[in-house]
Every structure is written in structure tokens, then in C-alpha cells.
Amino acid sequence: MPSxxxxxxxxxxxQWAVTAFDVRPQVLPSPLxxxxxxxxxxxxxxxxxxxxxxxxxxxxxxxxxxAWALAVVVDFSPWLRRALLPxxxxxxxxxxxxxxPLLIIWFGFGLLPKVVVIALVTFxxxxxxxxxxxxxxxxxxxxxxxxxxxxxxGEFRYLRLPAAMPSFFTSLRIGITYAVTGAVFAEYVxxxxxxxxxMNLQKNSFRTDLVLAAVVVTAAISVGLFGLTFLVQRLxxxxxxxxxxxx
Amino acid sequence: xxxxxxxxxxxxxxxxxxxxDVSLHARPGELVSVIGPSxxxxxxxxxxxxxxxxxxxxxxxxxxRPATGTTFGYMPQKDLLFPWRTVLDNTALGLEIAGVGRxxxxxxxxxxxxxxxxxxxxxxxPFELSGGMRQRxxxxxxxxxxxxxLLLDEPFGAxxxxxxxxxxxxxxxxxxxxxxxxxxxxxxxxxxxxxxDRVVVLGPRPAxxxxxxxxxxxxxxxxxxxxxAAREAELLALLRAE
Numbered sequence: 001m002p003s004x005x006x007x008x009x010x011x012x013x014x015q016w017a018v019t020a021f022d023v024r025p026q027v028l029p030s031p032l033x034x035x036x037x038x039x040x041x042x043x044x045x046x047x048x049x050x051x052x053x054x055x056x057x058x059x060x061x062x063x064x065x066x067a068w069a070l071a072v073v074v075d076f077s078p079w080l081r082r083a084l085l086p087x088x089x090x091x092x093x094x095x096x097x098x099x100x101p102l103l104i105i106w107f108g109f110g111l112l113p114k115v116v117v118i119a120l121v122t123f124x125x126x127x128x129x130x131x132x133x134x135x136x137x138x139x140x141x142x143x144x145x146x147x148x149x150x151x152x153x154g155e156f157r158y159l160r161l162p163a164a165m166p167s168f169f170t171s172l173r174i175g176i177t178y179a180v181t182g183a184v185f186a187e188y189v190x191x192x193x194x195x196x197x198x199m200n201l202q203k204n205s206f207r208t209d210l211v212l213a214a215v216v217v218t219a220a221i222s223v224g225l226f227g228l229t230f231l232v233q234r235l236x237x238x239x240x241x242x243x244x245x246x247x
Numbered sequence: 248x249x250x251x252x253x254x255x256x257x258x259x260x261x262x263x264x265x266x267x268d269v270s271l272h273a274r275p276g277e278l279v280s281v282i283g284p285s286x287x288x289x290x291x292x293x294x295x296x297x298x299x300x301x302x303x304x305x306x307x308x309x310x311x312r313p314a315t316g317t318t319f320g321y322m323p324q325k326d327l328l329f330p331w332r333t334v335l336d337n338t339a340l341g342l343e344i345a346g347v348g349r350x351x352x353x354x355x356x357x358x359x360x361x362x363x364x365x366x367x368x369x370x371x372x373p374f375e376l377s378g379g380m381r382q383r384x385x386x387x388x389x390x391x392x393x394x395x396x397l398l399l400d401e402p403f404g405a406x407x408x409x410x411x412x413x414x415x416x417x418x419x420x421x422x423x424x425x426x427x428x429x430x431x432x433x434x435x436x437x438x439x440x441x442x443x444d445r446v447v448v449l450g451p452r453p454a455x456x457x458x459x460x461x462x463x464x465x466x467x468x469x470x471x472x473x474x475x476a477a478r479e480a481e482l483l484a485l486l487r488a489e
Contacts, residue, residue: 140323147297147321148341148392158344162331239331243374 029209038213048198049217052183055194056221058111059118059186060179067123067175071130075160076152085131092124096185104190114186121182122175129171133164166240169233173226180222249309249395249428250275251318256305258288258295264453265291266302271430271447271456273396278422278429280439282482283449283457289432290324292454293398296430297321309395317345320394324401326385328373334384335360335369341392356391362421363387379410383417390427397429404434412470415441423466436486440478441470448485458485 011031017023018030025033038045070088074081096117103113137160145159187196195214202210234241251273258266265288273279283289294300296307298316307314320341328337335353338360342352360366363383365376373381382402389397402418403411415438422429422442433439439446443462450457460482464474 138325138327140325141327141329143294143297143299144321144323144327145340145344146299147319148344149316150344154344158340159329162329165331237331239372242372243330246374 026206026208029212034209034212034216037207037209038216041210041213044198045195045213045217048193048195048214049221051191051194052180052187052196052218053221055111055114055186056118056179056183056225059115059183060122060176062115063119063123063175063179064126066119067126067130070123071127071134072156074131075134075156081131088124088127091120094120096121096182100186100189103186109190109192114183114191117186118179118182122178125171125174125178126168129167129174130164133167133171134160136167137163165237169229169237173229176225176229177222180218180225184218250311251314251396251428251430252308253296254306254308256292256295256302256307258291258300258302266295267453267455269305269449269454269456271445271459273428273430273445275428276422276426277444278427278431278442279445279447280431280433280443281447281449282433282436282439282486283454284451284486285434287449287452288454289449290400292449293321293400293430293432296398318395319398320389320392320396321398322385322389322400322402324404326373326381328376328381328384328388330373332373333369334365334371334373334376337373338384338388338391341388345392356387359387359391362424364417377410378406379414382406382414386418390425395428397427399429400432401434402431403438411435411438415470418442419466419468436479436482437471437475439482440475441468446482448482457488460485 015031018028029037070084074084099120100113100117103116107113107116134156141159141163142155145155150158183194184196184199187194187198188200189196191197195218199211199214202208202214253272254270256266256269257264269292271279271281281289281292291300295302296314297319299321307318309318328334329340332340335356336349338356339347339349339352342355343349347355357369360369363386365380365384365387368376368380368384373384376384386399386402389399403414406414419442421427431439431442440462446460446462447456448458448460449455460478462478464472464478468475
């Protein structure tokens with residue numbers, strides 16, 4: 001894969017630069033040192049990875065439920081569509097960086113504030129993906145299913161819902177990567193455990209190498225979950241890949 | 248086999264007349280074509296018959312009784328086969344929507360695959376079919392609903408001319424075998440003369456009936472025969488008349 005080659009080259013240049021210019025590890029540790037120290041502290045990294053995964057899963061699940069409920073409601077009611085879609089867009093202008101510490105004040109160090117942050121950053125792309133997916137159904141196809149006797153619910157079930165699936169999976173991929181970043185960010189602001197708070201603590205003790213080791217873990221989680229969506233998509237809509245290959 | 252009679256159908260959209268007093272009829276087992284300039288309102292006529300558009304005036308009766316939502320089987324111009332369904336499940340769609348269970352719906356569609364030339368493609372996806380096969384699958388999906396009258400809106404318009412000719416001959420054979428009553432929209436005068444018992448010529452917008460031409464040549468017919476040429480010329484003259 002070409003992207004692996006690019007990563008390898010960048011890491012090599014990084015390693016060379018750190019050695020050649022004798023950079024202090026507190027400023028920029030070499031990649032080798034990041035791996036070494038990360039492996040040395042693997043227990044600490046793992047115990048902090050588990051809560052991050054949990055928070056991501058719960059937060060994204062909540063986000064999916066909210067996004068689906070909203071998108072379906074909006075699809076059935078043109079009035080609610082006009083009423084809610086601008087609010088959705090407005091919700092994305094909330095600066096999470098300012099709200100996240102307040103959420104800690106309001107809801108404490110538990111699961112809830114993190115779930116709220118993740119839901120806030122991820123429900124929007126998923127909801128919009130669904131709303132536009134439902135609307136992507138062919139108008140003439142709507143006429144066809146109506147001529148077959150379908151009511152609005154039948155039109156949704158037989159046409160609009162399946163037609164939305166490609167768009168849904170695209171937005172799912174965007175959402176899931178945001179979810180991991182959102183979880184780390186929410187933990188960074190305040191948590192008992194998790195990769196975010198781990199990074200914060202290591203930064204405060206100038207362990208740049210361990211911060212970067214946690215970053216590597218975060219990236220690996222994101223890529224893994226991203227890949228997982230393709231797998232789920234394959235299972236959920238086997239026709240799609242085959243049709244795309246043909247086209 | 249049903250007799251369908253449309254009387255005085257009119258429709259306005261806003262302050263624009265689209266259909267003005269359109270009447271036509273088809274006896275049981277007949278095929279009646281509707282031809283007219285592009286955008287004249289042919290598709291609106293079918294939408295009104297299919298129950299998608301509420302006409303302002305006029306009546307539609309089948310065997311003397313008012314038509315209902317399940318009178319007409321509607322086949323739009325595009326095949327509109329759903330990529331997420333197999334060909335068999337696509338053809339069973341109308342039955343499923345009508346409340347027939349999926350398994351029972353498949354059972355009813357399956358025996359038609361042979362006469363429709365689709366045997367062996369039940370489990371295929373629509374994109375694996377050729378253009379002609381897709382249209383046949385779309386027609387099968389319409390026919391299997393067992394409606395009284397078929398509404399075919401330019402079913403062969405998007406096909407290349409060789410495939411189209413084959414499909415016209417195939418439809419003619421199927422129709423005489425199954426005895427469907429068919430209303431057909433077409434742009435193709437030759438197709439109209441070859442397939443029809445009667446051709447309804449609509450004028451430019453708003454659609455009014457300009458003429459009704461009986462095609463009384465005996466069947467089986469030949470495409471582009473000398474006898475047909477005279478009727479084709481007659482229809483072309485009617486369409487072009489100011």
C-alpha cells in the first residue's frame with residue numbers, strides 16, 4: 001500500500017533528524033524511543049485504552065440512536081424538517097472545546113459528559129447522511145411503489161430506507177473517526193482513566209514519548225474502527241460492492 | 248380480460264391545463280397506444296390512471312365499474328429495479344407491498360421467469376441483466392400484480408433499436424398469449440402501428456385527443472409491412488398537423 005510507504009519514509013526522516021540534530025527527547029523523542037517506551041509502559045497504555053474504547057462505544061451508540069430517530073422523524077414530517085435541520089447545523093457551531101470543561105462541572109468525571117461530547121461531535125454527520133440518503137430515493141421509484149399501493153410507511157420501508165444505506169455507511173465512517181477523537185478529547189479535559197487523561201498527565205511530566213505512544217494507539221483504534229465499518233457494510237449490503245466493481 | 252373506458256379526463260396544475268377532456272377506451276385484450284409530442288401530458292394521463300395524480304374531472308371505469316387503486320398495473324419509463332434486491336425479489340415487490348408474504352410472493356413470480364425469458368436469473372442482481380432483460384423484469388413485476396389493465400409508459404424507449412424490435416415482437420407474442428388489456432405510451436409510430444388495435448393521437452400541450460385511429464390489420468403482423476406504412480404516414484401527418 002502506497003500510504004504505508006509514505007509513513008515509513010516520514011518515520012525514517014523523523015528518526016534521522018532527531019539523531020542528526022541531537023534533539024532532546026522531552027521536545028521530540030525519536031520514533032524508536034516512542035515505541036520502546038510505549039512497549040515498556042504497555043500495561044498503563046492498555047488499562048487506559050479500555051475505558052477509551054468503552055466511552056467511544058457507548059457515546060457512538062447513543063449518537064447513532066439519536067441520529068436515526070431524528071433522521072426518520074425529519075423524513076416523515078416536512079414541517080419538522082424545516083424546523084430541525086437549521087438547529088442541527090447550529091448545534092455544530094457550539095465550540096466543544098469551551099463546552100467540554102463545563103460538562104465536567106455539570107455531570108462530573110463519569111461516563112455522561114464524555115458521551116455527550118462524542119454524541120455532539122458525531123451525530124451530525126450521521127444524521128445528515130441519513131436525511132440525504134432517504135431523500136436520494138428516485139422520485140419515479142416513489143411513484144412506482146405508490147402505484148403498487150404503498151403508503152408513506154411502505155415507501156419508507158421498501159424504498160427510502162434501503163436507498164439510504166450507501167450514504168449511511170459513508171457518514172458512519174466519518175462519525176466513527178470523530179468518535180475516537182471526541183472520546184480522547186473528552187478524557188483530556190477530565191477523567192479518572194483513559195487515553196486522553198493519560199496524554200494529559202504524561203505531557204505534564206514532560207513524557208512526550210508516552211504522549212506520542214498514546215497517539216499511536218489512538219490512531220490504531222481509529223483505523224481499526226474505520227476498517228470495521230467496511231466489514232459491516234459488506235455484510236449489510238453485499239450488492240453494493242459488486243455493483244460498484246461492475247460500474 | 249377487462250374493458251377500460253376513460254371519459255372526459257381533465258387536469259390543471261395551477262392555472263395551466265395539462266389534460267383537457269381526454270377520452271379513450273380499450274376492449275378486453277386490446278392494446279391501445281397513446282402518442283403525442285414530447286411533454287404533451289401523456290405521462291400525466293398515466294399518472295392519473297395509476298392513482299398518482301387526482302384528476303379534476305372525468306371518469307375511469309373497468310367493466311362498467313369505477314376504477315380503484317388496484318385497477319392499473321403501472322410500468323414507468325425507467326425499469327427502476329432496486330439494486331438491493333435480487334431480480335426475483337424485485338419482481339415480487341408489488342405483491343409484497345400488497346401484503347403477500349415474501350415467500351408466497353416469490354412463489355407467484357417464479358413461474359413467470361420462463362415465459363419472460365429470465366429463467367436462471369432469479370438470484371441475479373439487476374445490474375447483471377442486459378437492457379432488454381431489465382425491461383422484461385420490470386414488466387414481469389407489473390404483470391405479476393394481477394391488475395386489470397397494464398399501463399406501459401414508453402417501455403422500450405431507452406433500448407437500442409435492434410433490442411427494441413426484438414422486445415416489440417416479444418410483447419406482441421406475450422400479449423396474445425396472456426390476453427392482457429394494455430395502454431401503451433410511445434414515441435415510436437412504427438411501434439404503435441405494429442402493436443396496437445387503436446392509436447390515440449394527442450395534440451401538443453394541453454393534451455387533447457386529436458384523433459383516434461383504428462389499426463384493423465389482422466394478426467400476426469409484420470414489422471414495417473407495406474400495409475403498416477400507410478397507417479404510419481397517416482399518424483405522422485396527424486402528429487404534425489398544426
